[in-house]
Amino acid sequence: MKVLRAPFIVRGATHPAYHKEATAGRPIEPLPPPPILQVPMLQHLGAPSKPIVQKGDKVSVGQLIAEAGGPVSACAHSPVSGVVKAITEGISATGRPTPVIEIENDGQNTPANLLQSRPDWTSEQPSTLIGLVAAAGIVGMGGAGFPTHVKINPPPAKKIDTLIINGAECEPYLTADHRLMVEQPQTIWQGIRILRHILRGPRIRVAIEDNKPDAIRALTDAMKEADDEVAIVVLPTAYPMGAEKQLIYSILGREVPSGGLPSDVGALVENVATCAAVFDAVVHGRPLTHRVVTVSGSLVQRPANVLAPIGARFSDLIAFCGGLRATGGKLICGGPMMGVAHVDASTPVGKTVSGILALSRRELAFYETHPCIACGRCVRACPMALLPCTISIAVEAKQFDEAERLHVMDCIECGCCAYVCPAHRPMVQFMRQGKAQIQMVRRLKLQQQTSSPTALKP
Amino acid sequence: MPDVEPQPWILSPSPHIHEGSSVRGLMRDVLIALLPAVLAAALRHGFDAFRLILVCASSCVLAEMAARFLMRRSLAIGDLSALVTGLLLALNLPPLLPSWMAALGSFVAIIIAKQLFGGLGYNIFNPALAGRVFLLISFPVAMTTWALPDAVTTATPLSAWKTAWAAGAPPPAFGETWPLRDLFLGIRNGGLGSLGEISEAAILLGGLYLLARRVIDWEIPLFFIGTVAILSGIFHWIDPTRNLSPLYHLATGGLFLGAFFMATDLVTTPVTRTGQILFALGCGVLTFVIRRFGGYPEGVSFAILIMNGAAPLLDRYTVPRPYGHRRTSKP
Numbered sequence: 001m002k003v004l005r006a007p008f009i010v011r012g013a014t015h016p017a018y019h020k021e022a023t024a025g026r027p028i029e030p031l032p033p034p035p036i037l038q039v040p041m042l043q044h045l046g047a048p049s050k051p052i053v054q055k056g057d058k059v060s061v062g063q064l065i066a067e068a069g070g071p072v073s074a075c076a077h078s079p080v081s082g083v084v085k086a087i088t089e090g091i092s093a094t095g096r097p098t099p100v101i102e103i104e105n106d107g108q109n110t111p112a113n114l115l116q117s118r119p120d121w122t123s124e125q126p127s128t129l130i131g132l133v134a135a136a137g138i139v140g141m142g143g144a145g146f147p148t149h150v151k152i153n154p155p156p157a158k159k160i161d162t163l164i165i166n167g168a169e170c171e172p173y174l175t176a177d178h179r180l181m182v183e184q185p186q187t188i189w190q191g192i193r194i195l196r197h198i199l200r201g202p203r204i205r206v207a208i209e210d211n212k213p214d215a216i217r218a219l220t221d222a223m224k225e226a227d228d229e230v231a232i233v234v235l236p237t238a239y240p241m242g243a244e245k246q247l248i249y250s251i252l253g254r255e256v257p258s259g260g261l262p263s264d265v266g267a268l269v270e271n272v273a274t275c276a277a278v279f280d281a282v283v284h285g286r287p288l289t290h291r292v293v294t295v296s297g298s299l300v301q302r303p304a305n306v307l308a309p310i311g312a313r314f315s316d317l318i319a320f321c322g323g324l325r326a327t328g329g330k331l332i333c334g335g336p337m338m339g340v341a342h343v344d345a346s347t348p349v350g351k352t353v354s355g356i357l358a359l360s361r362r363e364l365a366f367y368e369t370h371p372c373i374a375c376g377r378c379v380r381a382c383p384m385a386l387l388p389c390t391i392s393i394a395v396e397a398k399q400f401d402e403a404e405r406l407h408v409m410d411c412i413e414c415g416c417c418a419y420v421c422p423a424h425r426p427m428v429q430f431m432r433q434g435k436a437q438i439q440m441v442r443r444l445k446l447q448q449q450t451s452s453p454t455a456l457k458p
Numbered sequence: 459m460p461d462v463e464p465q466p467w468i469l470s471p472s473p474h475i476h477e478g479s480s481v482r483g484l485m486r487d488v489l490i491a492l493l494p495a496v497l498a499a500a501l502r503h504g505f506d507a508f509r510l511i512l513v514c515a516s517s518c519v520l521a522e523m524a525a526r527f528l529m530r531r532s533l534a535i536g537d538l539s540a541l542v543t544g545l546l547l548a549l550n551l552p553p554l555l556p557s558w559m560a561a562l563g564s565f566v567a568i569i570i571a572k573q574l575f576g577g578l579g580y581n582i583f584n585p586a587l588a589g590r591v592f593l594l595i596s597f598p599v600a601m602t603t604w605a606l607p608d609a610v611t612t613a614t615p616l617s618a619w620k621t622a623w624a625a626g627a628p629p630p631a632f633g634e635t636w637p638l639r640d641l642f643l644g645i646r647n648g649g650l651g652s653l654g655e656i657s658e659a660a661i662l663l664g665g666l667y668l669l670a671r672r673v674i675d676w677e678i679p680l681f682f683i684g685t686v687a688i689l690s691g692i693f694h695w696i697d698p699t700r701n702l703s704p705l706y707h708l709a710t711g712g713l714f715l716g717a718f719f720m721a722t723d724l725v726t727t728p729v730t731r732t733g734q735i736l737f738a739l740g741c742g743v744l745t746f747v748i749r750r751f752g753g754y755p756e757g758v759s760f761a762i763l764i765m766n767g768a769a770p771l772l773d774r775y776t777v778p779r780p781y782g783h784r785r786t787s788k789p
Contacts, residue, residue: 011781016475172475245781258782331467336474343469364468365476370537371579373481376729380675385778389729407780415473422479423579429471 001226003216006207006235008253010246012383013238014416016172016337018211019363022303023175023296028183030307031320033080033105037311038090039065042098043350044145046072049137051101057084062287063112065101068134074147074351075137078103079289079309081110093333093350095340100348103311117285126198129282133198136281137351138288142166142177142242142271143334145352148278151268152198158263160202164251165192167208167215167272168235168242171335174355176292177272179305181208181215184276185222191275194282199268204230205251206272211237239337240414244269246383258410273354288351295321299329299358308349314356315345330364332357337415367424378417378427384410388417392430400441403434411435481578484724485538487673491664492545492719498657502649503553503605510653511548513557517564518544525573539578543567546586546719549654550712550759551593554605559597563589583766584726587759594759602755604650614650615641615710619702620755641709654715658708665718674722677731678738682717683708685742693750701750713745716758726766733772740765 041048047070059065059078066076082105090100115135118124134149154160165188169177181188192204206223208216220232233251235241245256247269254265262268273291280286289310296303301322308317314331318324332339333353349356378388387406394402411431418427499507522540526533547567551560567589575581594601604614613621615636640646644657654661668674686707693701707713721727721741728734741761748757 014477016477249781255782258780260782327467329468330470330474332474336472338472339474340472341467341469341474343467345467359474364474367476367480370481371577373579373725374727374729375484375724376727376731376734377479379729379778380731384781386780387729387773387777390773406777407783410780410782413472418473419475420477420479422481422484424476424480426471428473432471 001220001223002228002231003220004231004233006233006250008250009236010238010241010250010383011385012381012416013240013246014381014419015237016239016419018172018237019296020173020175020178020211022173023294023305024178024212026175026179026304028179028292028305028307029320031309031312031317033107033309034312034316035105036085036313037080037103037105037309038100038313038348039076039078039103039311040090040092040098040100040348040350041066041069041076042092042094042096043076043310043352044074044139044147046070046074046147046150048098049073049076051087051099053084053087053101055084055086058082059084059103060110060112062114062289064287065103068147072147072150074139074149075135076101076310077137077287077289078112079311080105081108082106091342091344091347093340093347093353095333095342100311114285115281115287117281117283119283121194121197121282124197126200129194129198132282132285133278136277136287138274138277138281139351140271141273141277141291141351141354143338143352143354145350148270148274151270152195154263154268159266160199160263160268161266162252162268163192163196163199163202163204164247164267164269165204165206165272165275166242166244166247166269167206167212167219168247169212169354170209170237170239170242171337171339171355172239173296173357174294174335175296176294176305176354178212178215180273180276180292181212182218185218187276187279188272189219189222189226190283191277191279194278195270195275202268205233206231207233207235207242207247207251209235209237209241239416240383240412243383243412243414245412258407291349291351291353293317293349293353294355295357296355297329297332297357297359298363299324299326299360301325310351311348313346313348314342317349317356318345318358324358326360329358329360332359336363337419338413365424369425370423372425373423375422377420377422381416381420383414383416384412386411388427388431391434392417392425392427395430395434395437400434400437404438408434409438481537481539484673485542487668487671488542488719489538489545491667491671491673492549494660494663495549495654495657495715496545498644498649498660499549499553499653502644502656503653506553507653509557510551510553510555510560511545513560514548514551514564515541515544517561518547518568521565521568522573525569526577529573531577537578540568543572543585543589546654547589549715549719550586550590550652552601552604552652554603555593555597555600559593559600563593566592579725581725582770583763584720584723587720587763587766591759591763612650614755615702615706616749616755619706620749623700636710638705638709641706651711652715654719655710655712658714661714661718665714668718668722674718675731675734677734678722678727679717681735681738682721682741682745683713685739686713686746689743689746690750707746707749711749711756712758716741716745716762720758721762721765726769728769728772728776730773730776730778732776732778733769736772736776737765737769740768
């Protein structure tokens, strides 16, 4: 096992105030399961899960309550025992409407039969283990929520030579992954070994920002017996170091082609929490029903890292952290750079929720917008090497062709441009607007191409 | 169940935080950075320095308000940019210039070069330089009458050299009249030129402040000054009797003021890094060519204005290769 510095320097990036001190030293605290849980069916990329329970059904801890809704989807399990009260509409962590399974917790903690497990996984076929990962409902826990069993099963033509484990956690305030690395390095490392076995032995690069020396120490210790193809890569602290494309570049010097996937350059990125979930599933047969959530922000009485059951509502976690000092401001799911603002604290925690922030107006940015002064700060900050200012002006003028020519579709919406813009222009909104418009035009063109030959026939 | 949300939360898209910079903050930093130069001008010329600064600053602010009022736009002087233009214009004027000319130049700078283009952010040319060049072309004598504090008019090293060169005479020996140190610090006989050209040391101090505050980047000043130094160095090396030493090129005239405060204007320069470097190289080459071969002894203003016009093109031809793309896309 080696400890390396990141060999390639990521372009652009910013250094927001990290505010991690509020929770970085606080051990993970389990949240007592609340009386009512709402397990969202949309907590991953892809099709929503399909409920397989009905109103009035009794469920037990870890019982399968929804199955995958398609090839790119994930199943869901009950984190508590109790009764299904309703299958109703709720809000997902990304702010979209989603069906939710509402469960009344009976407090009995009646366990369901465990899932299949393979404590002796070293002698198993990768396909068997991928099946266990799928059955546990594991999705990427870093934020995007791509179903893990799909990700670790790339087409055979795509040879994965490097498995990157993402422990960067570059968003301000969040310390969920940090605490997990400090407290459960063995679980993470065993999960990494399982993933490595499934992917037929790629090199391992565990990437951690240098502002988490205790996490680096803990994992170095847990991994000290590993071979030389395993390394911890210490990243410079910058935002967005943990974004998939930037992470791959900083470690391998490879650029994921525009519109492509990491597997196109032989890389695969998994979050540290996902690795821990893989270990729990494969070795213990435990489905993904809990996750660590950082509850922070100056409005929270007692910021903490909480091990929350999936389906607990934001308000449950906030109440567990002593409630709010004051109201107003924003309630953000995720980090302050890319997180989603919510109007309603009754939103349930999903598998991708790494943080719940209650930020006061003073911590937030509210500005009037000024015309672009062409200072070029966004150009220097953009980690994708785009020209955000020029694109934003094109979108503002509804010149979407120009925006497309300037590669707006490659924007990762990290928010660096808006963060540094002295004119306080809503840069990310311009980018999103441009992307949405271009996608719509592309869809229309595609429809015309497929329908016009017949439509034109007399 | 404790009620944790009696008041609705604000809903708006990410990012939710900002580094805290603002147009007003940038402009305020430029004003602060100009203080050493203002001080040098005031020490040198006293009343005339204050007179020109006051006239230009107030005319610019008034012109901005008037123009925006007439165009039925918000009276956006809160961004301090008109004040910056006024101060920069004053620093680009000779100390004895009549006040009405300074006011006229301010109106041209703000109304024609800035507001008619749409205001801050839309102007193509540096307003202060447009005002200065307008005055230079309209009132060539008043704009090239340089004075020492006792109101005795004098040549500057650049104009003395140009006069001698035009007459085919050997260049004057500067070493005794104008020691380099005096020119750089702006003391004794060396405190010459426009109000902002007096002390290169003062400009440099302000420039370093702008760099430290990250209001400007180092590329433009370095490549601008570097290009002039290298070109004049080559010529001086080839024929020292007919070419001014590069040290004089740096220590006199408006090169430092231009390189740190005018060519770094955010609005009128390219946004890409490569574009900014090419812009600065162009400024350097043009400055040297005008100084060495042109009719005017000084070329910094013209050089920057010409390159301002080229900035949109420079941006267009220096679009960086985005992550994940091969370098093929045409501008």
